[in-house]
Amino acid sequence: MYRKGAQDAKRAKVFTKLQREITVAAKTGLPEPDKNPRLRAAIQAARKASMPKDNIDRAIKRAAGGEGDADFVEMRYEGYGPAGVALIIEALTDNRNRTAAEVRALLSKFGGSLGETGSVSFMFNQAGEIVYPTDAGEADSVFEAALEAGAENVESGEDGHVVTTAVEDFAAVRDGLEAALGPADSAGLVWRPTSTTAVSEEQAQGLLKLLDGLDDNDDVQRVSANFEISDEVMARLTA
Numbered sequence: 001m002y003r004k005g006a007q008d009a010k011r012a013k014v015f016t017k018l019q020r021e022i023t024v025a026a027k028t029g030l031p032e033p034d035k036n037p038r039l040r041a042a043i044q045a046a047r048k049a050s051m052p053k054d055n056i057d058r059a060i061k062r063a064a065g066g067e068g069d070a071d072f073v074e075m076r077y078e079g080y081g082p083a084g085v086a087l088i089i090e091a092l093t094d095n096r097n098r099t100a101a102e103v104r105a106l107l108s109k110f111g112g113s114l115g116e117t118g119s120v121s122f123m124f125n126q127a128g129e130i131v132y133p134t135d136a137g138e139a140d141s142v143f144e145a146a147l148e149a150g151a152e153n154v155e156s157g158e159d160g161h162v163v164t165t166a167v168e169d170f171a172a173v174r175d176g177l178e179a180a181l182g183p184a185d186s187a188g189l190v191w192r193p194t195s196t197t198a199v200s201e202e203q204a205q206g207l208l209k210l211l212d213g214l215d216d217n218d219d220v221q222r223v224s225a226n227f228e229i230s231d232e233v234m235a236r237l238t239a
Contacts, residue, residue, distance in 0.1 A: 013216065014049055015046075015049070015051050015055060016218050017092075017220075017221055018042065018045060018046045018049060018051055018059075019046075019055060019056075019058075019059040020059075020072055020092040020218075020221070021045070021092065021221065022039065022042045022043060022046060022056060022059035022060060022063075023059045023062050023063045023072060024063070024072050024074065024092055025038040025039040025041075025042045025063075026039050026059070026060045026063035026064065027072075031060050031063055031064045037171065037174060037178075037187075039060075040183065041174075041183075041184065041186065041187045041188065043056055044183045044184065044185065044186070045185070045186055048185055071094050073092070073093060073094075073096065074090070074091070074092055075090070075091045075092075075093055075096060075099060075100075076088065076089070076090050076091075076117065077089040077091065077100065077103050077114060078114075078115050078116070078117060078118065078119045078121055079103075079107050079112055079114040079115045079119070079120065080107070080113050080120070081107065081110060081111070081112040081206075081207050081210050081225065081227075082110055082111045082112060082199065082206040082207045082210065083197060083199045083200070083203040083207070083227070084197060085112075085197050085199065085207060085226060086120035086123050086124070086193070086197070086225065086226045087107075087112070087120065087223060087225050088120065088121060088124060088191045088223070088224040088225075089103055089214060089220055089223050090220070090221050090222045090223075090224075091103070091217075091219045091220050092219060093219040098219075099217075099219040099220075100114075102217055102219070103214070103217070103220070106210060106213045106214060106217070107210070109210075109213075110206045110207070110209060110210040110213075112210065121191070123193060123194055123195065123226055124191040124192060124193050124194065125191070125192050125194055126167055126189055126190070126191055126192075127152075127165065127166065127167060127189070127190060127192055128164065128165035128166065128167060128169065128170030128173060128174070128187075128188070128189055128190075129162060129163070129164060129165075129186075129187070129188065129189070129190045130151075130162075130163040130165070130170075130173065130174055130177055130184045130186070130187045131160055131161070131162050131163070131184055131185045131186045131187070132160055132161040132163070132181060132185060133160045133161075133185055134156075134158070134159070134160050134161070136160070136161060136181050136182070137161075139154075139156035139161070142154060142156060142161045142163075142181065143156070145176075145177055145180040145181055146163045146173070146177060148176065148180070149172065149173045149175075149176030149177050149180070150165070150169050150172055150173050150176065151163045151164065151169075151173050151177075152164050152165055152166060152169075160185065163177065167189060170187075170189060174187050190222075190224065191224035192224070193224070193225070193226030194226075195226065196226050196227060196228040197226055197227050197228065198227075198228045198229075198230075199227050199228070199229055200233075201233045201236065204227075204229045204233055204234075204237060205237065207225075207227060207229075208237065211223060211225070
């Protein structure tokens with residue numbers, strides 16, 4: 001019963017984050033998936049997570065003014081975690097002061113600190129990332145479709161196909177791939193570190209707890225970090 005309760009709580013948090021993304025996507029564009037690529041991608045992600053259709057519809061209605069308050073804003077926080085690991089924390093919040101205070105408290109709890117905007121983003125490159133499942137096609141066919149659409153790179157493996165684009169080409173590549181391969185599992189802009197920071201086992205323990213804490217926060221949507229944990233250390237920590 002405890003395990004099921006924990007799983008239900010985690011599922012509810014995932015749904016909360018997805019609903020917020022759907023609401024903001026619908027609010028910043030048209031509330032119609034076929035005319036709003038960001039909304040279409042958000043709905044696809046929600047379906048992949050098995051979110052009920054009623055939840056998706058309510059999130060769209062909130063944005064259209066049908067019910068509730070859809071006043072969420074996108075925020076980005078930059079800072080450091082244990083061992084000087086650089087962090088970019090992206091959030092959707094209806095209360096900036098609350099979210100900033102909660103993020104700052106989490107960083108401080110695990111030996112990190114919140115910085116100014118731009119304090120760590122220079123250590124990352126922003127890029128478009130479009131992810132397709134393995135059954136979207138063979139690696140060669142996905143590569144050809146991505147090349148035709150204007151992508152920079154494709155990595156295919158057991159977990160699927162990851163297509164990388166320049167920020168300015170993201171929308172065109174996403175639309176081109178959707179026409180060739182159908183809707184992606186996910187599509188959006190990501191932050192990729194230009195170099196990584198190796199962390200010890202003790203530092204990794206605190207860092208992973210910090211990342212779990214950020215993931216548990218309803219306002220936090222994504223966290224990008226430049227850490228590197230060896231396979232041996234990770235195996236011991238997850239044993």
